[in-house]
Amino acid sequence: MLDLAEELDRWIEAGREFAVATVVAVGGSAPRAPGAALAVDEAGTVIGSVSGGCVEGAVYDLCLEALRTGESVLERFGYNDEDAFAVGLTCGGTIEVLVTPVSVRAPARPVIAAAVTAAAQGRPAALARVVRGPAELLGRALLVRHDGPHEGALGGHPELDRTAAAEARALLEAGRTGTVEISADGSRCPGGLTLLVESNVPPPRMIVFGAVDFASALARAGKFLGYHVTVCDARPVFATRARFPDADEVVVDWPHRYLRRTGTDTRTVLCVLTHDTKFDVPLLKLALRMPVAFVGAMGSRRTHEDRNRRLRAEGVSERELGRLRSPIGLDLGARTPEETALSIAAEIVAARRGGTGVPLTGSRTPIHHDLRTAGATGNNPSIAELLDSHESA
Structure with a gap:
């Protein structure tokens, strides 16, 4: 909704x-x-x-x-x-x-009204509704904001609202929409009620490092995919609003310094288009140790091998290097900046949704992948594994 x-x-x-x-x-x-x-x-x-x-x-x-x-x-x-x-x-x-x-007189209308207003204004909120259970509870709604008490009530046992609010807040913090099964008495044992929790969070970030012509096309593609796009480059003559009108932000700063101070989360996409070692190596050394969704870098295969050698010399582990998508993009035969941006965007979608990148014609791969397993295959470790390894390092 x-x-x-x-x-x-x-x-x-x-x-x-x-x-x-x-x-x-x-x-x-x-x-x-x-x-x-x-x-x-x-x-x-x-x-x-x-x-x-x-x-x-x-x-x-x-x-x-x-x-x-x-x-x-x-x-x-x-x-x-x-x-x-x-x-x-x-x-x-x-x-x-x-x-x-x-x-107008529906019991859930005030809660739904508050939820859609928060979402329309871009404020984080989660709406929990009973989608399976007793008929009298079907459609009942409860609203959880980023902070503060919940609004509305599902009815039934006094503990039900408290448990539902806690589950909804957990999904909101993760930026996820999904179902939760709990009991009508508020315990977390499945079998009584199913709640649909819809989370509204700010759009995920795409940070494009390198104010090159490919970055302009990628900024347009990123906006089309629903990302909040930032273009960052240390060179003020290139990092200008006039050159990147589609970006939400254009930042003049050294890439690794900006990445260290800006906000990221597990949905953030980092695209390194500079293919210059003085920018790439310190930036990727930091990026590959952060819990972000995607880290990709542009360059030829020779550039890729040289960059990996330099990163290993800086102490980046093979496990961390396994997260790097380089050369960035799927093999579309792209030549122009727009085609290259499409290639990069396609790989980002495939990584996010668990796609293979192979043509659907003649293949037997699912058209719609199970989102619960997306990103769980291949050489990329999970976010939890990365956090564990980073904390123990």
Whole structure:
């Protein structure tokens, strides 16, 4: 639901009644992840999507019915082998969709209103809703902010809200949307209730080091992918706003010095395009020991080998070097800055989503990968392993 925050905030401000359908679980090759939403107002206006088109018509009708009855409903959609024209996902996957009416007098409306306002304003917040459990609790909502007490109530046992708020806060701190199973009495034993927790956090960062022509194209690609893009270079004549109009920030500083003082997290992407050892080596020595999502460096294979030799001389371990994606980008045969930016962006998406980078034509790899295992294969150690090794070093 929070992916529709700006429009829903306007609807609520105007006093409009609406129903929102949210993907709460997926299986197989489903096109949208949990949290994807479609909303329909009292006039029949529709925004958003839950399946990319496969079941939108049926979900639209469910929203209108929820507005009429005032009752939430959980519906499952999957491919029907016996009737290919039945409502379902032609991709072969399954999705479960929670449809919740948000009328002016709906108990959950104040909490949903506060959540979408926070999301629309870019403030961190997590919305927890009951998506599976007793009918009287279905759709109940609770809001957790970055700090301060929770808002709203799920009903039932007094410990339920406290446990739900703690679980939602943990997902918010991780910047994740997902489901949590707890008991109706508030214990963390699964089997009683399933909560969908939608987290709204600031966009992840992409920091591009090196104010080169490739960086300008990559800044545009990064913005398209939803990153907050920073371009950093020590040379003020090159690091200018005029050269990088698509970047959110243009910073003049030595790359390693800026990286040491700026904020990063486990979603941050670092792209080193300088291919100059006086910049690259101190920067990568620091970057490869940080819990970030992606570290890539541009350069020829000869540059890559020379850079690795210099990094080893600086004490960078083979395990740390295993995190470095160099030469950066997938093999697309790219030549122009725009093609190169596409190549780099494609590798970032593959790393984030667990993709292989091979053509789908003729392959038997899944089209939609399990996000729980994305990034868990290959030579790259987990963030937890990196933190453990760094603390013990």
